[in-house]
Amino acid sequence: MPSNDKLFAYNLGQIVPLNEATLHISDLSVQRGYGVFDFVKVQQGYPLFLDDYLDRFYQSAELMHLAVPLSREEIKQVISKLTDLNKLPVAGMKMILTGGYSEDGFTPMNPNLLITQLPLTLPSADKVAKGIPIMTHDYVREVPEVKTINYSMGIRLLQEQKASGAEEVLYAKNAIVSEFPRCNFFIVTHDGTVVTPASNILKGITRKNVLSLAGRRYKTEVRDIRLEEVLQAREAFLTSTTKRILPIVQIDEAMIGTGKPGEVSMQLLQDLISLEVEQVAAAKGW
Amino acid sequence: MPSNDKLFAYNLGQIVPLNEATLHISDLSVQRGYGVFDFVKVQQGYPLFLDDYLDRFYQSAELMHLAVPLSREEIKQVISKLTDLNKLPVAGMKMILTGGYSEDGFTPMNPNLLITQLPLTLPSADKVAKGIPIMTHDYVREVPEVKTINYSMGIRLLQEQKASGAEEVLYAKNAIVSEFPRCNFFIVTHDGTVVTPASNILKGITRKNVLSLAGRRYKTEVRDIRLEEVLQAREAFLTSTTKRILPIVQIDEAMIGTGKPGEVSMQLLQDLISLEVEQVAAAKGW
Numbered sequence: 001m002p003s004n005d006k007l008f009a010y011n012l013g014q015i016v017p018l019n020e021a022t023l024h025i026s027d028l029s030v031q032r033g034y035g036v037f038d039f040v041k042v043q044q045g046y047p048l049f050l051d052d053y054l055d056r057f058y059q060s061a062e063l064m065h066l067a068v069p070l071s072r073e074e075i076k077q078v079i080s081k082l083t084d085l086n087k088l089p090v091a092g093m094k095m096i097l098t099g100g101y102s103e104d105g106f107t108p109m110n111p112n113l114l115i116t117q118l119p120l121t122l123p124s125a126d127k128v129a130k131g132i133p134i135m136t137h138d139y140v141r142e143v144p145e146v147k148t149i150n151y152s153m154g155i156r157l158l159q160e161q162k163a164s165g166a167e168e169v170l171y172a173k174n175a176i177v178s179e180f181p182r183c184n185f186f187i188v189t190h191d192g193t194v195v196t197p198a199s200n201i202l203k204g205i206t207r208k209n210v211l212s213l214a215g216r217r218y219k220t221e222v223r224d225i226r227l228e229e230v231l232q233a234r235e236a237f238l239t240s241t242t243k244r245i246l247p248i249v250q251i252d253e254a255m256i257g258t259g260k261p262g263e264v265s266m267q268l269l270q271d272l273i274s275l276e277v278e279q280v281a282a283a284k285g286w
Numbered sequence: 287m288p289s290n291d292k293l294f295a296y297n298l299g300q301i302v303p304l305n306e307a308t309l310h311i312s313d314l315s316v317q318r319g320y321g322v323f324d325f326v327k328v329q330q331g332y333p334l335f336l337d338d339y340l341d342r343f344y345q346s347a348e349l350m351h352l353a354v355p356l357s358r359e360e361i362k363q364v365i366s367k368l369t370d371l372n373k374l375p376v377a378g379m380k381m382i383l384t385g386g387y388s389e390d391g392f393t394p395m396n397p398n399l400l401i402t403q404l405p406l407t408l409p410s411a412d413k414v415a416k417g418i419p420i421m422t423h424d425y426v427r428e429v430p431e432v433k434t435i436n437y438s439m440g441i442r443l444l445q446e447q448k449a450s451g452a453e454e455v456l457y458a459k460n461a462i463v464s465e466f467p468r469c470n471f472f473i474v475t476h477d478g479t480v481v482t483p484a485s486n487i488l489k490g491i492t493r494k495n496v497l498s499l500a501g502r503r504y505k506t507e508v509r510d511i512r513l514e515e516v517l518q519a520r521e522a523f524l525t526s527t528t529k530r531i532l533p534i535v536q537i538d539e540a541m542i543g544t545g546k547p548g549e550v551s552m553q554l555l556q557d558l559i560s561l562e563v564e565q566v567a568a569a570k571g572w
Contacts, residue, residue, distance in 0.1 A: 022309060022310050023309055023311055023316060024307065025295070025307045025382070025400050025402065029316045030313070030316065030384065030435070031382070032436075032437040033315065033320070033434070033435040033437060034438060035316070063442075065442065065444075065445055094391075096316065096317070105380075105404075106437070106441065107441075108444075118391075142438060143438065143439070148438050149316070150319040150436050150438050151318040151319060151392070152428060152429065152434050152436050153428060153429075154392075155318060155320050155385065155392065155393075156349075158393065
């Protein structure tokens with residue numbers, strides 16, 4: 001962040017230059033990694049699907065027993081102010097809620113709310129056209145339904161991931177696949193059904209949108225997926241707010257399908273981009 | 287921490303008033319809960335078993351792929367300076383190493399090192415004499431051998447714990463007990479053997495010392511312990527740097543032994559206190 005000299009952030013009740021946004025080290029995120037967050041994509045000044053992200057943010061906070069100090073309307077006002085001030089064409093708006101300044105270093109106090117906005121680079125056309133290799137890791141997140149700030153496993157695996165040439169790590173506990181550290185997972189079966197895991201996942205907003213778009217064209221299923229089935233799939237892809245849809249062409253040593261991004265993945269990406277464009281147009285009254 | 291007006295801390299290379307010790311919010315502890323720490327007890331100006339704690343701190347850092355920016359000697363000098371400045375009779379010295387100021391909010395950069403010293407209150411004589419009730423929870427820590435800052439589960443369970451009247455939560459995955467969020471676990475079997483879990487635990491320094499002290503008087507075993515065996519145990523206790531040995535008299539709904547702290551637990555507590563006194567005396571040349 002130090003390079004973003006002209007950006008503003010919301011920090012502990014105030015809008016301040018991002019460079020000056022600090023927390024005392026007694027904050028429970030620093031002391032105990034305790035906090036939740038959410039992340040909204042802003043395109044042409046419009047935060048896409050904001051209500052869905054706010055729903056999830058408040059739900060995460062509740063499940064971790066943290067009270068959000070601002071109402072939804074107040075958060076929307078802050079997001080609007082930051083968007084106006086920062087003037088970023090494509091950006092990620094991140095809301096972090098921590099356990100607050102803890103007196104005993106363990107018990108949550110009044111939660112601290114931070115909202116930052118940073119430029120966002122979407123995956124390159126080249127990356128989408130080629131698809132990506134991924135690796136698997138035997139793991140399931142601790143509280144998968146909550147968007148906590150705990151990414152110990154995903155970050156710890158970065159070295160192994162880079163050494164293997166994989167671009168993402170797919171968690172698969174006891175050979176049942178669930179999700180990536182920051183993305184959801186889909187396959188397209190040989191009969192053309194679009195399938196995504198049902199359990200032990202964070203329910204992504206992009207996952208929800210893609211499921212809904214897929215339902216217009218294909219059969220869809222939300223259920224457990226075994227690793228063997230992934231290896232037999234015709235296509236596989238990931239979804240996330242920042243990556244939209246990214247085709248997967250290799251998993252560990254095995255090629256997926258033809259080793260090239262599949263038709264269904266590319267069609268759904270087009271549909272998703274159209275949906276985003278419609279949303280922005282509707283919001284702006286175009 | 288806000289009440290500790292006259293204390294100093296080591297923060298990002300400098301000794302500063304604790305109240306002024308801040309981190310930029312781009313730190314990976316705030317963004318992703320990524321960091322490790324360790325915690326040493328300081329008695330009469332002497333950090334007890336410091337080398338053991340430093341061994342573990344450097345090992346935790348290595349296992350999470352974080353480089354400690356200071357050498358052991360430099361850390362010892364900082365601890366010595368803070369001890370002189372803060373003049374606390376009984377204190378906890380906490381070293382936290384975070385993933386640093388991350389540019390992309392995910393990839394660790396140069397780690398940030400914080401060292402704080404706060405007053406420490408040992409368990410009251412009354413609490414030791416009565417023993418404590420505990421509850422169990424089906425869980426095992428993600429990377430148990432590393433002292434990460436991730437305490438999402440332990441903190442999330444605080445409400446349930448308080449509602450149940452339990453003072454600590456014992457993790458037991460598939461009915462095999464492991465550890466508490468911040469303490470190790472021991473039982474004394476009906477034949478007088480002192481037993482502590484072997485796997486899925488953080489290897490506590492107090493656990494190591496108690497095992498060694500117990501070996502002088504009793505038979506000891508380090509192995510898996512099933513929950514049924516705990517319910518049949520003659521005594522149970524926890525160990526930690528801040529709590530030393532605390533007898534456990536109730537687990538969920540079941541009474542342990544006679545429902546009062548046992549002989550072996552109290553003997554080992556006396557032995558541990560003697561060991562601490564010897565260490566301080568030897569260090570001070572008394």
